[in-house]
Amino acid sequence: xxxxxxxxxxxxxxxxxxxxxxxxxxxxxxxxxxxxxxxxxxxxxxxxxxxxxxxxxxxxxxxxxxxxxxxxxxxxxxxx
Amino acid sequence: xxxxxxxxxxxxxxxxxxxxxxxxxxxxxxxxxxxxxxxxxxxxxxxxxxxxxxxxxxxxxxxxxxxxxxxxxxxxxxxxxxxxxxxxxxxxxxxxxxxxxxxxxxxxxxxxxxxxxxxxxxxxxxxxxxxxxxxxxxxxxxxxxxxxxxxxxxxxxxxxxxxxxxxxxxxxxxxxxxxxxxxxxxxxxxxxxxxxxxxxxxxxxxxxxxxxxxxxxxxxxxxxxxxxxxxxxxxxxxxxxxxxxxxxxxxxxxxxxxxxxxxxxxxxxxxxxxxxxxxxxxxxxxxxxxxxxxxxxxxxxxxxxxxxxxxxxxxxxxxxxxxxxxxxxxxxxxxxxxxxxxxxxxxxxxxxxxxxxxxxxxxxxxxxxxxxxxxxxxxxxxxxxxxxxxxxxxxxxxxxxxxxxxxxxxxxxxxxxxxxxxxxxxxxxxxxxxxxxxxxxxxxxxxxxxxxxxxxxxxxxxxxxxxxxxxxxxxxxxxxxxxxxxxxxxxxxxxxxxxxxxxxxxxxxxxxxxxxxxxxxxxxxxxxxxxxxxxxxxxxxxxxxxxxxxxxxxxxxxxxxxxxxxxxxxxxxxxxxxxxxxxxxxxxxxxxxxxxxxxxxxxxxxxxxxxxxxxxxxxxxxxxxxxxxxxxxxxxxxxxxxxxxxxxxxxxxxxxxxxxxxxxxxxxxxxxxxxxxxxxxxxxxxxxxxxxxxxxxxxxxxxxxxxxxxxxxxxxxxxxxxxxxxxxxxxxxxxxxxxxxxxxxxxxxxxxxxxxx
Numbered sequence: 145x146x147x148x149x150x151x152x153x154x155x156x157x158x159x160x161x162x163x164x165x166x167x168x169x170x171x172x173x174x175x176x177x178x179x180x181x182x183x184x185x186x187x188x189x190x191x192x193x194x195x196x197x198x199x200x201x202x203x204x205x206x207x208x209x210x211x212x213x214x215x216x217x218x219x220x221x222x223x224x
Numbered sequence: 225x226x227x228x229x230x231x232x233x234x235x236x237x238x239x240x241x242x243x244x245x246x247x248x249x250x251x252x253x254x255x256x257x258x259x260x261x262x263x264x265x266x267x268x269x270x271x272x273x274x275x276x277x278x279x280x281x282x283x284x285x286x287x288x289x290x291x292x293x294x295x296x297x298x299x300x301x302x303x304x305x306x307x308x309x310x311x312x313x314x315x316x317x318x319x320x321x322x323x324x325x326x327x328x329x330x331x332x333x334x335x336x337x338x339x340x341x342x343x344x345x346x347x348x349x350x351x352x353x354x355x356x357x358x359x360x361x362x363x364x365x366x367x368x369x370x371x372x373x374x375x376x377x378x379x380x381x382x383x384x385x386x387x388x389x390x391x392x393x394x395x396x397x398x399x400x401x402x403x404x405x406x407x408x409x410x411x412x413x414x415x416x417x418x419x420x421x422x423x424x425x426x427x428x429x430x431x432x433x434x435x436x437x438x439x440x441x442x443x444x445x446x447x448x449x450x451x452x453x454x455x456x457x458x459x460x461x462x463x464x465x466x467x468x469x470x471x472x473x474x475x476x477x478x479x480x481x482x483x484x485x486x487x488x489x490x491x492x493x494x495x496x497x498x499x500x501x502x503x504x505x506x507x508x509x510x511x512x513x514x515x516x517x518x519x520x521x522x523x524x525x526x527x528x529x530x531x532x533x534x535x536x537x538x539x540x541x542x543x544x545x546x547x548x549x550x551x552x553x554x555x556x557x558x559x560x561x562x563x564x565x566x567x568x569x570x571x572x573x574x575x576x577x578x579x580x581x582x583x584x585x586x587x588x589x590x591x592x593x594x595x596x597x598x599x600x601x602x603x604x605x606x607x608x609x610x611x612x613x614x615x616x617x618x619x620x621x622x623x624x625x626x627x628x629x630x631x632x633x634x635x636x637x638x639x640x641x642x643x644x645x646x647x648x649x650x651x652x653x654x655x656x657x658x659x660x661x662x663x664x665x666x667x668x669x670x671x672x673x674x675x676x677x678x679x680x681x682x683x684x685x686x687x688x689x690x691x692x693x694x695x696x697x698x699x700x701x702x703x704x705x706x707x708x709x710x711x712x713x714x715x716x717x718x719x720x721x722x723x724x725x726x727x728x729x730x731x732x733x734x735x736x737x738x739x740x741x742x743x744x745x746x747x748x749x750x751x752x753x754x755x756x757x758x759x760x761x762x763x764x765x766x767x768x769x770x771x772x773x774x775x776x777x778x779x780x781x782x783x784x785x786x787x788x789x790x791x792x793x794x795x796x797x798x799x800x801x802x803x804x805x806x807x808x809x810x811x812x813x814x815x816x817x818x819x820x821x822x823x824x825x826x827x828x829x830x831x832x833x834x835x836x837x838x839x840x841x842x843x844x845x846x847x848x849x850x851x852x853x854x855x856x857x858x859x860x861x862x863x864x865x866x867x868x869x870x871x872x873x874x875x876x877x878x879x880x881x882x883x884x885x886x887x888x889x890x891x892x893x894x895x896x897x898x899x900x901x902x903x904x905x906x907x908x909x910x911x912x913x914x915x916x917x918x919x920x921x922x923x924x925x926x927x928x929x930x931x932x933x934x935x936x937x938x939x940x941x942x943x944x945x946x947x948x949x950x951x952x953x954x955x956x957x958x959x960x961x962x963x964x965x966x967x968x969x970x971x972x973x974x975x976x977x978x979x980x981x
Binding site: 149151152153156195196197198199200201202203207214216218219221222223224 | 386388402403404430485486487488490559562563566593594595596597638639640641642643677678679680681682683744745746747822824825826924933934
């Protein structure tokens with residue numbers, strides 16, 4: 145099961161839950177499962193980058209979610 | 225300089241990576257032959273000029289262009305009525321309203337109209353003939369003014385994001401960001417020393433030497449060719465099309481040589497104006513900003529107010545941190561406060577923290593990225609307080625940092641855990657450097673600081689074409705702002721096994737190379753280089769196949785070593801690359817390959833720096849005596865250009881620390897929009913910046929690359945502030961630390977009312 149860590153902005157939809165465990169084959173499926181459990185959260189998560197075991201991926205919709213991965217949804221970064 | 229080998233005993237046996245060939249664009253640049261956008265001249269080309277707001281905040285009552293249009297030689301005029309109004313939900317909504325003011329002007333320099341005429345003189349006269357009636361409104365210039373109760377509002381519909389309960393009334397605060405972990409109050413209770421300080425910084429400009437410039441040639445079928453100075457021509461294409469209500473495919477953008485960007489050329493300012501003026505006039509149009517316009521109308525970085533509180537045990541272990549950050553965004557909402565939150569405590573493993581940041585709109589030019597955007601201000605606060613903590617607990621400031629440095633497996637404040645990172649190695653490298661133990665004289669002091677920048681990946685494309693004579697052309701979609709073409713050639717050389725001089729790296733336009741994200745976030749050598757590696761690997765596979773055809777053997781019997789095909793199960797003579805390319809027509813046609821990717825796993829960048837200063841007690845002048853920077857490059861593809869990036873970041877940080885600031889009068893008008901009054905450091909102000917390249921490879925990248933372009937600008941401000949304190953006993957917490965401010969602090973005994981450790 146992957147461990148999904150939810151930031152403060154995401155916890156508005158989870159009733160304060162900061163971490164959940166879920167199994168999903170892709171980030172898209174993971175967001176769908178989170179939406180089913182925490183209605184409204186999908187809109188907040190879609191378009192963000194995703195850190196999978198510490199490796200940040202932008203445009204991550206179809207990224208595989210490894211078994212036992214640590215997942216964070218983070219704002220899409222930019223730079224100079 | 226220190227060669228990377230000295231800090232990386234296990235470096236793989238590369239043939240070209242880590243070598244220092246002459247950059248392919250160097251000769252043209254030093255001889256003046258390089259062509260920048262402003263150098264381009266097309267038959268029948270018109271000159272453009274932009275009319276800008278003289279007010280910091282005003283409602284536009286009316287615009288009358290009739291007198292301008294009547295001037296002989298004026299061929300086209302554009303105003304707000306020529307551009308479609310986007311849905312506010314469109315991500316480029318604010319960009320388009322920055323490029324052309326609609327109902328209000330939001331800062332001095334905001335675009336009101338543009339003219340194309342037969343000469344620059346006539347175009348300028350015409351803009352002066354445009355009659356604009358303004359209703360001047362009260363303005364706000366700082367986060368303090370903008371966040372005050374009853375402050376004049378820039379946007380009547382701006383609701384603060386991420387507050388509880390949800391905002392229902394407009395304000396100038398665009399976004400609140402909060403990051404937290406553990407129990408911060410319990411952490412402070414556990415501490416033996418707690419220090420809280422407040423810091424302010426002023427907006428500063430990226431200061432690229434080449435002003436923004438564009439030439440647009442628009443056809444009557446609504447297609448346009450655009451030449452411009454930009455860090456990302458695909459973004460120019462999409463943003464320009466969005467602003468005009470066109471399809472991106474209607475616009476071809478050809479990247480000109482670029483004279484510096486540092487983040488400031490990651491957005492557009494002139495391109496849609498030039499395209500539309502050209503469409504109206506049916507002639508090519510050139511627009512070139514003056515330096516005055518660059519200062520008044522393009523993105524400086526944020527002015528800030530930041531409070532940091534840190535707690536530590538007597539043994540130096542950090543127990544808690546609290547930060548409050550307010551960043552100016554300029555006239556439209558940005559992400560700069562959010563980025564400050566991401567960076568402010570990241571170099572350290574602090575078990576309990578609370579970080580709260582705000583993005584705030586003010587009546588100033590729209591802030592845009594500047595080299596590790598938002599990190600230097602955050603580091604100024606944290607690294608200065610850390611220096612006080614070190615003195616309070618009696619631990620060497622480098623040792624204190626090393627003791628608390630983030631390591632592999634530690635979770636960053638944003639959440640994800642760090643992979644292999646080189647912060648401790650950079651601190652260690654500084655401690656071992658002779659600079660750190662060199663004696664100091666009277667009025668001299670030494671300061672240290674560290675810096676973090678997260679770096680990014682994103683999308684890149686590359687293609688490689690092998691010529692008949694065995695040379696190669698490597699094309700990418702990444703504008704070269706720091707020597708990246710040289711790095712592309714080296715990485716291609718390593719895969720192909722031919723010398724970098726046999727490879728010509730070029731930057732393709734939007735119609736000749738696949739989509740590539742903007743050159744920003746220190747991503748190009750990492751992500752675009754990775755695409756180059758993949759394209760070259762594909763072509764090596766094809767070269768092996770062609771060799772098998774030439775030998776009439778199975779493809780699995782061929783290996784590629786050192787630029788030639790070798791027959792592993794027979795006695796055929798090796799086939800060098802040039803022999804295979806010479807026979808390409810007989811073996812299947814030209815040899816070409818391309819690759820595109822969305823690069824994941826950009827390795828974060830860390831660096832550590834030490835600085836010596838001398839402070840003149842009579843004038844307050846701070847002279848930088850010596851500066852050494854150690855940075856984790858992951859793997860230095862071309863060490864000279866890594867060193868150049870490290871040095872360039874330091875120099876810009878020195879200017880930010882000591883001299884640079886936007887100065888406004890009471891009406892919100894910038895008073896120092898030129899390099900005489902906005903003082904950037906020049907070579908004679910500086911010592912040689914010594915560099916130490918540390919290499920802790922990024923395990924995700926084929927060659928271990930992590931971005932190097934930005935983090936060097938992060939530590940100089942606090943390193944200098946700490947050195948000034950070491951020299952004088954005075955803490956400065958407001959930028960710039962100019963002679964007048966230093967002298968005032970020396971005279972008063974301290975620069976700040978909240979005391980010192």
